[in-house]
Amino acid sequence: MPTTATATATATAVSRPGVQPPFYRAVGDEAEVFRAAACQGLPVLLKGPTGCGKTRFVEAMAHELGRPLITVAGHEDMTSADLVGRFLLKGGETEWVDGPLTRAVREGGICYLDEIVEARQDTTVVIHPLADHRRELPVDRLGTTVPAAPGFQLVISYNPGYQSVLKNIKESTRQRFVAIELGFPPPDIEREVVAREAGVAPEIANSLVLLGDAIRNLEGSPLREASSTRMLILAGALVAGGLNLRAAVRSAIIRALSDDPDIVRALGELADAVLPSS
The missing domain is CATH 3.40.50.300 (P-loop containing nucleotide triphosphate hydrolases)
Incomplete structure (x- = not known):
């Protein structure tokens, strides 16, 4: 056998x-x-x-x-x-x-x-x-x-x-x-997924989904891959682990998407514009 x-x-x-x-x-x-x-x-x-x-x-x-x-x-x-x-x-x-x-x-x-x-x-x-x-x-x-x-x-x-x-x-x-x-879910469903999978509050999930959507819709984007739902969940999990939102976004999304300093800087500026100030 x-x-x-x-x-x-x-x-x-x-x-x-x-x-x-x-x-x-x-x-x-x-x-x-x-x-x-x-x-x-x-x-x-x-x-x-x-x-x-x-x-x-x-x-x-x-x-x-x-x-x-x-x-x-x-x-x-x-x-x-x-x-x-x-x-x-x-x-x-x-x-x-x-x-x-x-x-x-x-x-x-x-x-x-x-x-x-x-x-x-x-x-x-x-x-x-x-x-x-x-x-x-x-x-x-x-x-x-x-x-x-x-x-x-x-x-x-x-x-x-x-x-x-x-x-x-x-x-x-x-x-x-x-x-x-299959594609990335619409914002209302993606917010639900991120909140549930990462274990974060709805407002954190909403901020991450807004940023993900902004990155995906960048005109003339040089990125090979868009910010995925998986990335948003990873960022949320870092927040659930005690990291502040901006640091979580830098580690799980921005630095993961590109090694190019100019692109990383541009994504950081986009994150500053989209994420809440506090």
């Missing part, structure tokens, strides 16, 4: 009575689309900027559906073997060790491949048979094919605004997925 390993993945347990569900505040119909896709075993592609809540959304849906969740962060050195599995030497003997994707296929869980375009091309090719009518995973090194257990669902994500022409999802991959587009 193949052994399993989770060296390249994070496993999240299924929903259990008494366990607090991950907090996610829906903005549109994303939850309804995901539920329908899960019901039919259809793969899902999440598109959206960094820090907008893609991972939290998947965690919340997995909890709601009561399915195991295995999350894999894509990176440039990740190969298909990291997902499917490999032979490893243990105690002088060679044993096959399932990768996180194979585990999810066997167990009927959700496998979430975060920022899939960061991985090597052979990684995306291996998911094709899982993302169409076949719902099976070829394991070439074992000379076998693993059928997806009931409940298995493949979810991938990427940031379309950040990727270059050389790092994008091929049409042959994209057309196998149901696409859900």
Whole structure:
């Protein structure tokens, strides 16, 4: 019987009575689309900027559906073997060790491949048979094919605004997925999220959301990434930890967005204009 390993993945347990569900505040119909896709075993592609809540959304849906969740962060050195599995030497003997994707296929869980375009091309090719009518995973090194257990669902994500022409999802991959587009929530919802997740007062959350919105709407912005909801929550958490608001903003938002002294200075001036004076 193949052994399993989770060296390249994070496993999240299924929903259990008494366990607090991950907090996610829906903005549109994303939850309804995901539920329908899960019901039919259809793969899902999440598109959206960094820090907008893609991972939290998947965690919340997995909890709601009561399915195991295995999350894999894509990176440039990740190969298909990291997902499917490999032979490893243990105690002088060679044993096959399932990768996180194979585990999810066997167990009927959700496998979430975060920022899939960061991985090597052979990684995306291996998911094709899982993302169409076949719902099976070829394991070439074992000379076998693993059928997806009931409940298995493949979810991938990427940031379309950040990727270059050389790092994008091929049409042959994209057309196998149901696409859900996520973005930063509107101010009223983002204030609720920041206040709850950071544990700060509504007025602090409001100030952070106003600043985040101002940074996102900078005309001719030189920033590669916008101020994310995640950043606002981090700044709020620093405030909850006893730091004053401006120092929290400098550490969690301004200095995290850029190393360029001129940009940092300009963002600091923007923060001074937007944040309350005391």
